[in-house]
Amino acid sequence: THYVDVWVGKPEPQRQTVIVDTGSSVTAFPCAGCKDCGESYHTDGYFMSDSSDTYEVTDCTKSKKCNIGGMCHSLNQYDHKVCSVRMSYAEGSSWSAVEATDYVYAGGLHDGALVRVEDGNEGGGDAEDHIGDRPNDAYAFEFKLAFGCQYSITGLFKTQLADGIMGMLDSPKAFWKQMYTAGAIDEKRFSLCYSRQPTASREGTEAGAMTLGGTDTRLHKSQMVYAANKSSSGSFVVTIKAIYLRSNGGESALPDSDHQVAQNI
Incomplete structure (x- = not known):
């Protein structure tokens, strides 16, 4: 499973x-107060919302x-109505959270953390000044992200x-779509370039790149090939016409010899 760093909150993300x-x-x-939420297994401790000056739980009392x-609806620890979110996944895992917002950035x-310096410059300037x-x-x-505080x-x-x-997903709720809506990226695009490492470490393992707002052609070994997205619900779905396995392995779909023929399965 591939993961990325996000840095949340201010003044110190x-x-x-x-x-x-x-x-x-x-x-x-997971946020502070999460009960038995696997802190000893995870790379980081729970998000300490009280330490962020910009953290806000969504108040849906008037707007619904x-x-x-x-x-x-109402929860005991809040003096206003909040958005309660629950998600379940095909492999059986689930989580419950309240909707909140805070400033985030990915990577770095x-x-x-990269923090705001005293003269007001944020990590070296505005987004348009950086590649x-x-x-x-x-x-x-x-940008300010709406997320689930578990x-x-x-x-x-x-x-x-x-x-x-x-x-x-291709959804207004998704990280990259919120980033675009907030004006942090200019194009509604993202790309993933995965590599596989033999081990994973709590200290972090470089295993590819995520590009927000486009693609980084410097990572490409060949030209991109495009396929139509067959889903209208926000999922990414393509039609598979054939699958080939290359005999005796290798990195290319093109055989290097008679013993490396691609077999149509």
Whole structure:
């Protein structure tokens, strides 16, 4: 499972690692007060919402509106109605959360937050002044995200290495779509370039790249091939016409010899 760093809150952002999930739309991670939520398994402690000056629980008392889904109702610890969100996944895991908003940025330095300096510059300038491929640029692409502040989780969400999940469906609720709506990226695009490493570490394992707002052709070994998305519900679905397995392995679909023929299965 591939995950990325997101840094949440101000004045000093807190790291949360989140699984990149193109099959769901909501970003969520455990917050302070989450009961038995796998802190000993995860890369980071719970998000300490009280330490962020910009953290807000969504107040749906008047609007009855929830940005990432869920129901608007009363919970004992809040003096206003909140959006309660619950998500379940095919492998049996689930979580419950309240909807909240805070400033986030993705990437950056794995072992330390990029913070606002006293003269008002944020990590080196505005987003348009950066191409975004340097870790120190990440803070310039911050935006206010609506996410799930989890108070209960079950299944693999407890024992996985990553703290939470990043929903990347084609949905207004998804991380990348919220980033676009907030003006942090100019195009409604993102790309994933995965590699596989033999082990994963709590200290972080580089295993690919996520590009928000486009594609990074420097990572390509061949030209991109396009396919029509067959889904109208926000999922990413393509029609598979054939599958080939290459005899005796290798990295290319083209055979190097008579013993490496691609077999149509």
